[in-house]
Amino acid sequence: MGETIGFIGVGAMGAPMARRLVAAGHDLTVYDPNKAALDAIVAAGAKAAPSARALADSVETIFVSLPTPNIVKAVAQEVADGSKLKLFIDLSTTGPRAAQEIGALLNAKGVEMLDSPVSGGVGGAEKGTLAVMVSGSEAQWERWRPVLEVIGKNAFFVGETQGHGQMMKLINNMLSATAMAASAEAFALGAKAGLDPDVMVQVINAGSGANTAVRDKFPKSVLTRTFDYGFRTELMYKDVRLCLEEAEALGSPMWVGQPVKQWFSLALARGGPGEDFTNIMRYVEEQAGGIEVRSRKNDPKP
Ligand code: NAD
Numbered sequence: 001m002g003e004t005i006g007f008i009g010v011g012a013m014g015a016p017m018a019r020r021l022v023a024a025g026h027d028l029t030v031y032d033p034n035k036a037a038l039d040a041i042v043a044a045g046a047k048a049a050p051s052a053r054a055l056a057d058s059v060e061t062i063f064v065s066l067p068t069p070n071i072v073k074a075v076a077q078e079v080a081d082g083s084k085l086k087l088f089i090d091l092s093t094t095g096p097r098a099a100q101e102i103g104a105l106l107n108a109k110g111v112e113m114l115d116s117p118v119s120g121g122v123g124g125a126e127k128g129t130l131a132v133m134v135s136g137s138e139a140q141w142e143r144w145r146p147v148l149e150v151i152g153k154n155a156f157f158v159g160e161t162q163g164h165g166q167m168m169k170l171i172n173n174m175l176s177a178t179a180m181a182a183s184a185e186a187f188a189l190g191a192k193a194g195l196d197p198d199v200m201v202q203v204i205n206a207g208s209g210a211n212t213a214v215r216d217k218f219p220k221s222v223l224t225r226t227f228d229y230g231f232r233t234e235l236m237y238k239d240v241r242l243c244l245e246e247a248e249a250l251g252s253p254m255w256v257g258q259p260v261k262q263w264f265s266l267a268l269a270r271g272g273p274g275e276d277f278t279n280i281m282r283y284v285e286e287q288a289g290g291i292e293v294r295s296r297k298n299d300p301k302p
Helices: 014-023 035-043 052-056 069-080 096-107 121-127 138-151 164-193 197-206 212-222 233-250 257-271 277-288
Strands: 004-008 027-031 061-064 087-090 112-115 131-135 154-159
Touching: 004 014, 004 052, 014 027, 014 035, 014 121, 014 138, 027 035, 027 052, 052 069, 061 069, 069 087, 069 096, 087 096, 087 138, 096 112, 096 164, 112 138, 112 164, 131 138, 131 164, 138 154, 154 164, 164 197, 164 212, 164 233, 164 257, 164 277, 197 212, 212 277, 233 257, 233 277, 257 277
Parallel strands: 004 027, 004 061, 061 087, 087 112, 131 154
Antiparallel strands: 112 131
């Protein structure tokens, strides 16, 4: 039988996750201040709540997928007093410190929290193939695992310590960001030397340089020059910054991460927060001078 679930934040990631929950037969009520985003989910079979607080007065469990730690905290504060709410499942990336703080403020009002960030992008959210990394009460994990597996077939319990799911996510995204920045440098060099970027993708994907940027992001959004992967520069910058802050706080070396942050900081300054993070390629090209990494597949034959 379907669960009764609240869902707050139906943006790039939240919308496909919410659609999958509706399609799996769950009774979903959604809140998002963006009316167009809300209407699209209602058209897919969910109900709409007039506010986050109203939602917390009507359901025991709320999932959220929100942009920043501060927004998650503000929404948690708003729903914590809801008359029905018992469990808050946070699918956003906030970092472990924010997760502990948000967990504590919810616990003080008798609400439990699972921090459950996700990885795999908009495509993974649409297909239900996300990696979900959960921490908090093991009993709640067991109870909600079948629902989390609708969102991501790769759902992992990281441990009972609040924030460990978030720590796992930051480590994952630092590696993802590093792959993107290093691959952009590598493709700029290859293009300058005269290599065909399509051939580079094939060789790297078959070789020991293989990584998620070259596997997924370059063919879909860089070589096509569409720069539309579905993840904003501000969000990638946030994840890299939070990971470096954790490394510094714990006294663990993350030297390679510093220049990765600098590249995304440059992209943020040049392209603004809302640009897709794959645009980093254009800023690396500028530094390389006079080259463009694009597919030659549709070029006229010489
Ligand atoms: P998004 O901005 O597209 O979606 C966020 C949604 O939250 C929007 O619809 C917005 O209207 C809504 N929102 C904003 N403020 C709100 C508030 N105060 N109350 C209620 N709703 C509010 O962002 P996204 O790309 O879907 O990312 C969501 C989270 O998932 C982020 O934490 C991000 O780091 C993480 N994430 C994103 C991706 C990705 O590929 N996009 C992948 C993994 C994790």
